[in-house]
Amino acid sequence: MVEQSNPMSRRRLLSLIGMTAGTSVMYQAATSLGFAAESTYSGPPKLEGTPKGASVLILGAGVAGLSAAIELRKAGYKVQILEYREKAGGRSWTLRGGDSYTELGGFTQTVGFDAGNYINPGPWRIPYHHYAVLDYCKRLGVALEPFVQVNYNAFVHSTKAFGGTPQRYRTVEADFHGQVAELLAKATNQGALDQAVSKQDQEILLEALRDWGALEQDLSFKPGEISSTRRGFEKDPGGGLDGAPVPSKPVALSELLRSGLWRAIGIGHGYEFQTTLFQPVGGMDMIPQAMAREVKDVIRYNAKVTAIRQTGSGVTVSYVDARTGGTPQTASADWCLCTIPASVLSQIDKDVSPAMNAAINAIPYEASVKVGLQFKRRFWEQDESIYGGISYTDLPISVIGYPATNYGSTGKGVLLGAYCWGPYAYKLTAMSPEERVREVVGYGARIHPQYTAEFDTGVAVGWHRVPWTLGCFGHWTEETRAAHYKDLCAIDGRLLLAGEHVSYLPAWQEGAILSAMDAVTRLHQRVMAL
Amino acid sequence: MKTRIALPGAMLTVASLLLAGLLPLTGAQAQNTDVQSAKPATALAKPTPDDGEAIYTSICQGCHMPDAKGAKGAGTYPALAANHNLETAGYPITVVLQGQKAMPSFGPYLSDEQVAAVVNYVRSHFSNSYTDKVTVADVKIARPAAPH
Numbered sequence: 001m002v003e004q005s006n007p008m009s010r011r012r013l014l015s016l017i018g019m020t021a022g023t024s025v026m027y028q029a030a031t032s033l034g035f036a037a038e039s040t041y042s043g044p045p046k047l048e049g050t051p052k053g054a055s056v057l058i059l060g061a062g063v064a065g066l067s068a069a070i071e072l073r074k075a076g077y078k079v080q081i082l083e084y085r086e087k088a089g090g091r092s093w094t095l096r097g098g099d100s101y102t103e104l105g106g107f108t109q110t111v112g113f114d115a116g117n118y119i120n121p122g123p124w125r126i127p128y129h130h131y132a133v134l135d136y137c138k139r140l141g142v143a144l145e146p147f148v149q150v151n152y153n154a155f156v157h158s159t160k161a162f163g164g165t166p167q168r169y170r171t172v173e174a175d176f177h178g179q180v181a182e183l184l185a186k187a188t189n190q191g192a193l194d195q196a197v198s199k200q201d202q203e204i205l206l207e208a209l210r211d212w213g214a215l216e217q218d219l220s221f222k223p224g225e226i227s228s229t230r231r232g233f234e235k236d237p238g239g240g241l242d243g244a245p246v247p248s249k250p251v252a253l254s255e256l257l258r259s260g261l262w263r264a265i266g267i268g269h270g271y272e273f274q275t276t277l278f279q280p281v282g283g284m285d286m287i288p289q290a291m292a293r294e295v296k297d298v299i300r301y302n303a304k305v306t307a308i309r310q311t312g313s314g315v316t317v318s319y320v321d322a323r324t325g326g327t328p329q330t331a332s333a334d335w336c337l338c339t340i341p342a343s344v345l346s347q348i349d350k351d352v353s354p355a356m357n358a359a360i361n362a363i364p365y366e367a368s369v370k371v372g373l374q375f376k377r378r379f380w381e382q383d384e385s386i387y388g389g390i391s392y393t394d395l396p397i398s399v400i401g402y403p404a405t406n407y408g409s410t411g412k413g414v415l416l417g418a419y420c421w422g423p424y425a426y427k428l429t430a431m432s433p434e435e436r437v438r439e440v441v442g443y444g445a446r447i448h449p450q451y452t453a454e455f456d457t458g459v460a461v462g463w464h465r466v467p468w469t470l471g472c473f474g475h476w477t478e479e480t481r482a483a484h485y486k487d488l489c490a491i492d493g494r495l496l497l498a499g500e501h502v503s504y505l506p507a508w509q510e511g512a513i514l515s516a517m518d519a520v521t522r523l524h525q526r527v528m529a530l
Numbered sequence: 531m532k533t534r535i536a537l538p539g540a541m542l543t544v545a546s547l548l549l550a551g552l553l554p555l556t557g558a559q560a561q562n563t564d565v566q567s568a569k570p571a572t573a574l575a576k577p578t579p580d581d582g583e584a585i586y587t588s589i590c591q592g593c594h595m596p597d598a599k600g601a602k603g604a605g606t607y608p609a610l611a612a613n614h615n616l617e618t619a620g621y622p623i624t625v626v627l628q629g630q631k632a633m634p635s636f637g638p639y640l641s642d643e644q645v646a647a648v649v650n651y652v653r654s655h656f657s658n659s660y661t662d663k664v665t666v667a668d669v670k671i672a673r674p675a676a677p678h
Binding site: 366 | 587588589590591592593595596601602603604605606607629631632633634635639
């Protein structure tokens with residue numbers, strides 16, 4: 001990004017920073033297309049009036065199918081669910097010690113984690129504004145605890161900066177804010193902003209910059225007590241005779257800019273990653289487990305759907321035993337709510353309109369990989385005072401996520417050793433599980449040298465090899481949404497769809513539940529109008 | 531803007547493409563701000579442009595499997611081994627470039643040379659023995675004109 005051959009004027013620097021802001025505005029513009037919109041949930045749908053014995057067959061026992069089943073049953077519908085897996089949850093999934101997971105291709109991993117340690121290969125955090133997920137947790141008694149997104153003492157790391165030495169998030173953010181504040185203050189005082197900011201407002205701006213950037217009275221950002229209250233001290237304030245603090249020294253602006261590490265300090269500002277976030281105590285699958293308890297008598301597990309037939313008055317679904325195959329059985333109902341991912345549904349023989357069929361066929365599924373690593377001790381806490389949160393790196397592993405639970409516990413600990421998208425996710429997926437773990441441990445050791453001695457065992461999930469989804473989540477573009485989204489949401493004869501792919505919150509559980517709430521509401525309206 | 535990117539032997543990462551303004555910022559990528567914010571420096575093991583095998587083993591076998599026999603779960607990954615759909619080379623070229631149903635498009639990730647190499651590799655291995663070689667020009671022509 002930085003043109004190193006040309007010495008940069010401060011004006012040019014400001015324009016670069018402006019471009020950075022522009023990028024973030026661009027992100028917000030993209031997200032305001034609907035991708036990060038605030039949840040529209042305002043409580044479970046009020047399905048008033050009796051459906052007079054109408055029945056609904058739900059395909060899929062993930063959070064979309066389960067929440068739909070709960071609400072439809074409450075409204076008086078006869079409900080049954082067919083689920084491909086041996087348990088509920090779909091992508092809301094937790095791997096614990098003793099679990100065995102066989103991915104496509106037949107590669108089996110037996111998770112060697114100690115009791116209490118786990119990894120969520122799918123969703124792992126719940127923003128405070130995902131009202132539907134949080135409401136189900138409240139209604140069903142799922143205990144939540146804070147998920148730590150931003151940890152000021154975690155690392156930001158670039159292989160190309162600071163000799164490859166990880167920096168603390170805290171110092172990079174403090175220095176970036178401080179240096180930018182100082183520049184802006186200077187520009188203001190030199191009259192560079194006279195066109196844009198009135199003299200009176202400039203006084204306020206200077207005050208704000210001093211406050212925001214931790215500047216000295218003279219508007220400089222420099223070593224001293226003020227900057228150290230943001231970036232930390234060389235020697236922390238202590239007690240007694242030797243208690244006097246020693247201030248730390250900020251990094252020079254040029255080095256900071258060229259490091260690229262400023263890229264990693266804005267993430268927690270994003271709407272979906274702002275404090276407070278939550279996680280279910282004990283693993284994400286606590287949510288579907290609690291939901292499944294509500295409707296456990298109507299779920300048929302190990303049912304692989306092979307065909308969906310509909311007439312003007314109902315739907316008949318054929319399925320076989322997912323483990324043994326055999327003769328197809330059928331299940332029938334007046335209506336069908338299908339939450340099967342489009343990646344799988346696109347391959348199923350079905351009666352749907354050409355428009356819905358085209359919509360189902362228009363959704364590619366993203367690659368993503370998560371790797372959980374167990375270490376012999378929680379060295380990140382014991383050696384580095386990192387309690388929860390995420391370190392960011394330009395290594396292919398992208399992140400290291402620290403467990404936001406059981407702080408200070410002795411014994412083994414599990415962290416998220418990689419969370420990858422895009423090309424590297426393809427590459428990791430293409431490896432055997434053992435190779436993935438080995439490679440990820442090798443990369444992580446460049447941030448935490450303790451990896452080498454402390455690594456114990458790991459588990460790696462590449463979402464394109466997950467047998468029940470064949471991919472991570474449905475990828476919409478502006479163009480495909482314009483062409484197909486309404487058709488995907490339509491009530492097609494006696495069938496309609498739900499799931500994260502039928503939402504403007506792709507990949508989030510909130511999107512799956514909101515699509516289910518919308519589907520049951522529209523279905524109920526249709527039934528009541530008959 | 532053309533989305534075709536000349537890749538000197540290495541695949542670019544999504545993040546670097548985004549930063550270079552070469553890919554539209556779509557919802558899926560907008561989701562993944564954890565990742566796009568960090569600019570991966572070390573992308574991938576670098577398959578040389580004409581090394582179809584390296585491309586196959588770094589990407590394709592994730593779904594189509596090391597033996598190219600595909601896999602079956604709730605849905606199916608088709609076998610590329612002994613696959614008659616490969617007879618007309620234009621078909622695999624189009625599928626690799628544009629994707630198909632849930633299969634993502636690899637046009638944005640792979641250079642024309644890389645697409646040609648991996649198509650040639652698959653068409654001449656795994657019990658496929660088509661002898662006509664795909665050229666870079668064949669791939670270039672098959673690239674969709676509009677950015678996507």
